[in-house]
Amino acid sequence: QLGVVESGGGLVQPGGSLRLSCAASGFTSDDYAVAWFRQAPSGRYNGVACVKLSTGIPTIADSVKDRFSISQDDAKKTVFLEMNNLKPEDAAMYYCGATYTRQRVCNVNWDYDIWGQGTRVAVSS
Numbered sequence: 001q002l003g004v005v006e007s008g009g010g011l012v013q014p015g016g017s018l019r020l021s022c023a024a025s026g027f028t029s030d031d032y033a034v035a036w037f038r039q040a041p042s043g044r045y046n047g048v049a050c051v052k053l054s055t056g057i058p059t060i061a062d063s064v065k066d067r068f069s070i071s072q073d074d075a076k077k078t079v080f081l082e083m084n085n086l087k088p089e090d091a092a093m094y095y096c097g098a099t100y101t102r103q104r105v106c107n108v109n110w111d112y113d114i115w116g117q118g119t120r121v122a123v124s125s
Helices: none
Strands: 003-007 010-012 018-025 032-039 045-052 058-060 068-072 078-083 092-100 119-123
Touching (some): 003 092, 018 092, 032 078, 058 068
Antiparallel strands (some): 018 078, 032 045, 032 092, 045 058, 068 078, 092 119
C-alpha cells in the first residue's frame, strides 16, 4: 500500500532551522513526485517544494526559495525539507504528498493523491 509519513516537526526559535522528513513506502518505481505543503491559517494548502524521485530535480516555491531546500536520500525512499532562517509566518502543519508522474520536473500545483498525517512546525521565541 502506498503511503508517506512525515516527521521532524517541532518548536524552533525565529532564525532557527528544522529538517522535515517524508518517508515513502510501497512505491514500486521512481516515477513519483513528492512534495511538501503547509496549511495556512485560512485552511488553504500551499505548496512549498517538490522533487521528482527519478531525476532528483527540485522545485521550490519563490516565497521560500532563499531559505528552504528539498532533497532525497540515495534510496529515494525519504524526502527531506531543510528549512533555515525560520520565521513566525512559517509556523504551520506541514504535509507530505506524492503523486505518480512520468514528467522529469515536478510542480507543487499538481493534484497530489497520496498524503501523510502532517507534522507541526512552531516558530516562536
